[in-house]
Structures are given as C-alpha cells and as structure tokens.
Amino acid sequence: SKTSLAIRRIIRQVLLFFSMLSLSFVLGQVSYSIPEEMAKGSLIGNIAQDLGLDLKRLKTGKARLHVGNSAKYIELNKEKGVLLIKERMDREALCRQTTPCALHFQIILENPIEFYRVTVEITDINDNAPLFKMNNMLFEISESAVRGAKFVLEKAIDYDVGINGLKSYSLNPTDNFVLKLNNNAGGDKEVEMVLEKPLDREKQEKLTLTLTAVDGGEPQLSGTVQIHVTVLDANDNAPLFTQSTYEATTDIDHGTNGVVTYSISSNTEGILDLFEIHGASGEVRLIGKIDYETSKHYQLDVKARDQGGLTDSCKILFDIIDMNDNIPIIDLMSTTQSIPEDSTFQTVVAVMNVHDADSDNNGVVKCFLSDSEPFIIENTSNGFYSIRTNSDLDRERASEYNITVTCSDEGVPSLSSSVTLTLQISDVNDNAPVFERSSYEAYIVENNTPGLSIFTVKARDADWNQNARVSYILEDSSVNGVPVSSYVSVSADSGVIHAVRSFDYEQIKDFHFCVKAQDGGSPPLSSNVTVKILIQDQNDNPPQVLFPVQTGGSLVAEMVPRSADVGYLVTKVVAVDVDSGQNAWLSYKLQKATDRALFEVGLQNGEIRTIRQVTDKDAVKQRLTVIVEDNGQPSRSATVIVNVAVADSFPEVLSEFTDFTHDKEYNDNLTFYLVLALAVVSFLFITCLVVIISVKIYRWRQSRILYHSNLPVIPYYPPRYSDTLGTGTLQHVYNYEVCRTTDSRKSDCKFGLMFLQFHFLNSMGRCWLRRCSCGHDLKQILPYHVVISEKEKG
Numbered sequence: 001s002k003t004s005l006a007i008r009r010i011i012r013q014v015l016l017f018f019s020m021l022s023l024s025f026v027l028g029q030v031s032y033s034i035p036e037e038m039a040k041g042s043l044i045g046n047i048a049q050d051l052g053l054d055l056k057r058l059k060t061g062k063a064r065l066h067v068g069n070s071a072k073y074i075e076l077n078k079e080k081g082v083l084l085i086k087e088r089m090d091r092e093a094l095c096r097q098t099t100p101c102a103l104h105f106q107i108i109l110e111n112p113i114e115f116y117r118v119t120v121e122i123t124d125i126n127d128n129a130p131l132f133k134m135n136n137m138l139f140e141i142s143e144s145a146v147r148g149a150k151f152v153l154e155k156a157i158d159y160d161v162g163i164n165g166l167k168s169y170s171l172n173p174t175d176n177f178v179l180k181l182n183n184n185a186g187g188d189k190e191v192e193m194v195l196e197k198p199l200d201r202e203k204q205e206k207l208t209l210t211l212t213a214v215d216g217g218e219p220q221l222s223g224t225v226q227i228h229v230t231v232l233d234a235n236d237n238a239p240l241f242t243q244s245t246y247e248a249t250t251d252i253d254h255g256t257n258g259v260v261t262y263s264i265s266s267n268t269e270g271i272l273d274l275f276e277i278h279g280a281s282g283e284v285r286l287i288g289k290i291d292y293e294t295s296k297h298y299q300l301d302v303k304a305r306d307q308g309g310l311t312d313s314c315k316i317l318f319d320i321i322d323m324n325d326n327i328p329i330i331d332l333m334s335t336t337q338s339i340p341e342d343s344t345f346q347t348v349v350a351v352m353n354v355h356d357a358d359s360d361n362n363g364v365v366k367c368f369l370s371d372s373e374p375f376i377i378e379n380t381s382n383g384f385y386s387i388r389t390n391s392d393l394d395r396e397r398a399s400e401y402n403i404t405v406t407c408s409d410e411g412v413p414s415l416s417s418s419v420t421l422t423l424q425i426s427d428v429n430d431n432a433p434v435f436e437r438s439s440y441e442a443y444i445v446e447n448n449t450p451g452l453s454i455f456t457v458k459a460r461d462a463d464w465n466q467n468a469r470v471s472y473i474l475e476d477s478s479v480n481g482v483p484v485s486s487y488v489s490v491s492a493d494s495g496v497i498h499a500v501r502s503f504d505y506e507q508i509k510d511f512h513f514c515v516k517a518q519d520g521g522s523p524p525l526s527s528n529v530t531v532k533i534l535i536q537d538q539n540d541n542p543p544q545v546l547f548p549v550q551t552g553g554s555l556v557a558e559m560v561p562r563s564a565d566v567g568y569l570v571t572k573v574v575a576v577d578v579d580s581g582q583n584a585w586l587s588y589k590l591q592k593a594t595d596r597a598l599f600e601v602g603l604q605n606g607e608i609r610t611i612r613q614v615t616d617k618d619a620v621k622q623r624l625t626v627i628v629e630d631n632g633q634p635s636r637s638a639t640v641i642v643n644v645a646v647a648d649s650f651p652e653v654l655s656e657f658t659d660f661t662h663d664k665e666y667n668d669n670l671t672f673y674l675v676l677a678l679a680v681v682s683f684l685f686i687t688c689l690v691v692i693i694s695v696k697i698y699r700w701r702q703s704r705i706l707y708h709s710n711l712p713v714i715p716y717y718p719p720r721y722s723d724t725l726g727t728g729t730l731q732h733v734y735n736y737e738v739c740r741t742t743d744s745r746k747s748d749c750k751f752g753l754m755f756l757q758f759h760f761l762n763s764m765g766r767c768w769l770r771r772c773s774c775g776h777d778l779k780q781i782l783p784y785h786v787v788i789s790e791k792e793k794g
C-alpha cells in the first residue's frame, strides 16, 4: 500500500546514544524521523529494542509517555515495545514554517524512576500547493508609465518547507510586463512586475495576465492568480519612498496625482489584527497584543499608491523585545507517593521538567527546595530536575515529608512558581522491641493460688503496625532442674506473668528466667529481659522444738540438785522455725508449771533457770510446759513439756519417776519396758561409769580430730536471735561429724544425737548431722542444737 511504501521511504535515522552518567537518571535518548500524514497505527519505531529495554521492565515500570501537548499523536504499545501513530499528523499544523519539526517526549519508568528521551522528527511531504490569498489582483496603470515602472505583486504561500516549498513564479503573457524576483533581507522573495513595453490606452484598455507559482516538490504543485490591468490616462510621476524606511515621503506630483495612500500589503496571517497604518499620514499603530513568545519578529509590507495608480512598497521590520511575562512552568513528570525508609542514598523521588517561555535571563530558571533536608534537587540536564534523597531516612523520626519545590527565573522582577509533593515514608522492621526496664523484679507471697498473675512485662517497638506488634515468649530454662514453664507462664499478647503453681518459700526463695519480646516483622526482631521472682515468706510453719525431745515416754528429766543456787540453769528449750524473718523470731514462755515460783524461762533464749533457792519441801518431779511462739502475723506456737527432777540422787529420781509413769497411765507393757530400761540404765550407770568416762575421753579426742575436717561451716542463727547465756557464752561454733556404726539400732539415730554429750563448760554446742548411717542420708545439712547441761560437767 501507499503508506507502507511511505514507511519504507522513511529515512530512519536512529541516533542512539546511551549517556550512562553515574548520577543521571536520563538513561538514554533515541531519535526517529517519520514523514507527516502517516496513517493511524503506523509504526514509528521499536522503542524497547532501540533503548535496550526488556518488555517486562516496561510492564513492571508502568512505562508511560510524557508527551505534554502532543499526547494525542503518539502512543506506546507496552506489549510489543513499539511507538505507534495515534493520530494523523500534519507537519504544517504542528510546526508551521519551523524546521526541523520534531516532537520531544519522554518515556518514564517507575520503581526505580528512569526516563528516556525520545525525539520524533516529522519530515515534510509535498501536500500543499502554492496558494494566492486573493483570487485576482487589480492594477490601474497610467499609459504614461515609463519602462521599468515596478508593480508589487502579491506573493504566493506554500505551507510546505524545504524543497517542497515555493520555488518560482512565472507570468504569462509577457508582452508588456516581465517578472522580477528580488531576494530581500527577510529571506523571502519580493515579486514585482516590471513594465517592459509602455502601454497604450488607445490600443488596449484592459490587460489580463496570469501569475503562476510552483513549488519544488515531486510531483510539482502550482497555484495561479489573475492580474487585471486597467490602463489609465497619463500621469507623470510615481510616488517614491525615501529609501526603504518606515516613513513615506510625499509624492512630488501635485494635485490628485500627488496624493499618496498607504496600505498594508502583508499576507502574513493575523498581521492586520496587530498593526494598522493611517492611509493618509502613513502612521503605523499597534492595535493588537504582541507576544514575544508567539513571534519574535513581524514584517509589515507597506504599499504606497498615488491616484495615478503608481505604487511602491517598503518593508517594516519589528523586533519584539522580551518581557518577563511568563512564570516558570513546573511539570511533575513522575512522582513517588511513598518510599521505604531503608531506601538507598540518592533514590529518585520525583522527576520534573521546568520550562520558562521567556528568553535570555527571563527564561533562566533555578529551582530549589524550601526545606531541603533530607532531599536535594539536581539539574540533571537542561530543564530536567530530579529530587533525590540526600541522607538516610527514618520513618520513626519523620513519616511524611512535604517537599516544596520553588523555581524562579532571573528576570527583573523575578517570577517564580512552586509545587508541593507529599512523600510518605513506609515502615521497615528496623527496630527491635525494647523492654521498659533492663530487668524486672517481682514479689509473690508463698502459698499463692496457681494461675495468679504476678505482674506484667512491657516492651515497646518504634516501628509501625505489624512490625510493632509485640508478642512475649518465655525462654526455656530450668529452675532447680525443673523447666521454668512449670513455674510461670507469660501471656503472649499482654506480657502478663502468671504463677503456674503454688510456691513454698521454704523450698524456693527466688528464681529467674528470660522473657523474649518479638515483633511481627519479617524477619522478626526480638530482645530479652531477665525477670527475677522473689517469693515472700508467710508464717506457715509453727516452731519446731528440737530439745527437749518429746518422746511421749517422758523418761527424760533434767536433774536439779537440791543444793542448786538461784539462777541455776536447768535446761534450755531449743526450737527452730523454718520460716524466716519475723516469722522465725521465737520467744519462749512458761505456760504451766508445778511450781511457778521455782522456774522461769528466758523469753529469748529458752533457758530454764531456777528463780529461788531449792528447798527440801519442793517436790522431786516438776513438770513445766513451755510455749514457743514465733513473731508472725498471726503467730504460731508449739509447746514442750520439760520434766525436772529435784533430787540429789538417782534412786530418788527413779522412784519418783516410776510414779510419774504410773500417773500417766501408760500401758503395762510400756511400764515394764521402762522399768527394765531404767534398770539397765542404772546398771550401766553404776557399773560402767568408769568405762563411760574412758570412752568419753576417747570420743572427745576423736571429735577434736573431726573438728578439723573440711565440713562447710554453716552457722544457723534465727534472725535477731541473741544467743546470750547467763553463765557463759559459746564463742565458737563447732562442727561435729556424728558417726554411728551400721549395726546401731534405728533408735540410735533418733535419740543418739540428742544425748551426745560434750565436754564443754556449761555452754551450748551446735553440731550438724552430716550423715546418719542408719540409712537416712540427709540431703540437707540441718542445724541441731545440742545442749550440754551443767550437771554433766566433768
């Protein structure tokens, strides 16, 4: 077809140069050249191939054309990566006489912003014939007109340019006139008809000539106009312009032949709307609005004509001086709504084109950002600016920027315009949750109900939305060999820590674990905190009496010689309380006594002393009930019965205590055994006294050796317990290892310790039972109080 032939005829000059300037976002430039009048849908060029772009990139980058006011002519087919004609283009309508005629536009890609410049030059085809504005030209010429008289003819217009433009004129017939073409300063041809052979009115009153204008196109096109000449009666002199200046002179003729009328003969469109000339005076006035941006020059062809029909012409050239009457136009070609806060340095945020229609300094534009940080504006190439990041962004510091670009020209006064673009900074998970405190400590009173909430840990995350959604996780660890999860649980959403079990202060006093706070980002970020739980004591344990041992048999009695003085230390009640603090602070009181006037109990130390001289009247057996109370709220107590024998000799005691047991109405068996036991004891007491003494000496020596063993010294003092003794203070704490042979009877374990006797002066010894060979391994080293009564001295 004709169009495809036309396309083949296209001289396609594809100038492709990639100017990969390191910081320039203008990545390339391509130029095409096409003839005008191509049909809709015709191919301009394969832009993807010529720019080296992937078709995928065109799609992902949402490739689009930024064409401004020529948008309707060209379209981009993203599927094929080609530029197509969208609407038939008429070079003459687009560019008039301007050459070359080109469309400049950009292909803009997003993510990241890139743009390519494209120039499509529209070449001329000979689609316009030369054209005369008027259908005919009328001349009235005096017969006396001399040879060489000039008559200005109207010029033809050919809208095409170059070789397709106007080429030449011809006149027919050439009996009287010849054609003269003057090349004048403006560059276009002045067409004049010059009289060659004088006219003779009597011979021919009217003449008709044909003026033909042809262009240089292929095929050649032409236009014609008829010239009608009326021959007038004689008139001698033609008016004459004083040179080709703006002011006309007078006609040297007098009378009507000397009256000159001026007129504008320009065929430039619209000129008559701008200028007028006073027909008689030749004064040229401006009547319309002139605009430097529309036309920098005007040419006025003025014709002077006298009544005799003689004419002359001159040309007035106007140079328009530019005024700063156009503000810079900011055209935002591509903007980004939002960029992530971890965007790299120098990320392009917007691309714009700034244009000022004025010339010279009035059109020199400088752009700047009113509040630059953290962006800069860069003049990347003539008229194109890019706004980039200049430093690192942080959504947590500023989540939104209003970037105001102001462009002003250098005219006086300067004109400026500005645009504001809003840029959102989107969140990236770059902040880990932070606990409000570096470590936590919480208290819980023992014997709590399981599931009780202890307290709350809280972590904050500076990020946004999902990236700031914190969940709490209990880190795996163990407490006393048990997973911490069996002690506490952490609520993932709220960070509330719950007790899973009931705590016992006597078993565990404190423990710690780790809680992790993790956000919902991808990948998530987390941080740890140590939580220490301190269990608080409750007074949940009554005091335990260690001595005197309550066997039920009550065979144990303290002996008080009748010769004992006031203040004689009978025995010492020793009790412990496994609670702590106030809850373990014990006090001793005498609750019941056979003779209240004889004994007293030390409130703090539990020492039972005589408070008066023992007399013969005092009963042998004395029974004291001591109550041991702790200081808790409410307080708990224990009672202990202390049997005291006021006697000088063992048989006396024995007889009394036999009754004692009768009194107590123990069963016959028990009585029998007790009597037997007492008999054995008395037997041992009497017969083996010497043996015992020697054994004691032996043991004492052995214990002195054991004293040097490497046992850890763990003295046990109930808090605020003052260990003061009336008759002496135990200055040292001794450790003894109590060892029994494996064949010892079980009861030895129970009682043996209590009857350990130490050869110390009347003071209290402490021993730690480390191992009992009866098969009971005591895991913990428990403190025992061992009391050596005064009577054992020696």
Ligand SMILES: *[C@@H]1O[C@H](CO)[C@@H](O)[C@H](O)[C@H]1NC(C)=O
Binding pocket: 365, 366, 379, 380, 381, 382, 383
């Ligand atoms: C902008 O850049 C172009 C070329 O890169 C240069 O010719 C022009 O002078 C620059 N304009 C300003 C205002 O810096």
Ligand SMILES: *[C@@H]1O[C@H](CO)[C@@H](O)[C@H](O)[C@H]1NC(C)=O
Binding pocket: 400, 401, 402, 422
């Ligand atoms: C940006 O401008 C908008 C509209 O004027 C305003 O609501 C917003 O607060 C501004 N943001 C900043 C960060 O100044």
Ligand SMILES: *[C@@H]1O[C@H](CO)[C@@H](O)[C@H](O)[C@H]1NC(C)=O
Binding pocket: 475, 514, 526, 527, 528
């Ligand atoms: C949290 O604690 C675990 C183990 O206790 C450790 O491996 C990890 O590095 C800690 N994480 C942070 C963020 O401190």
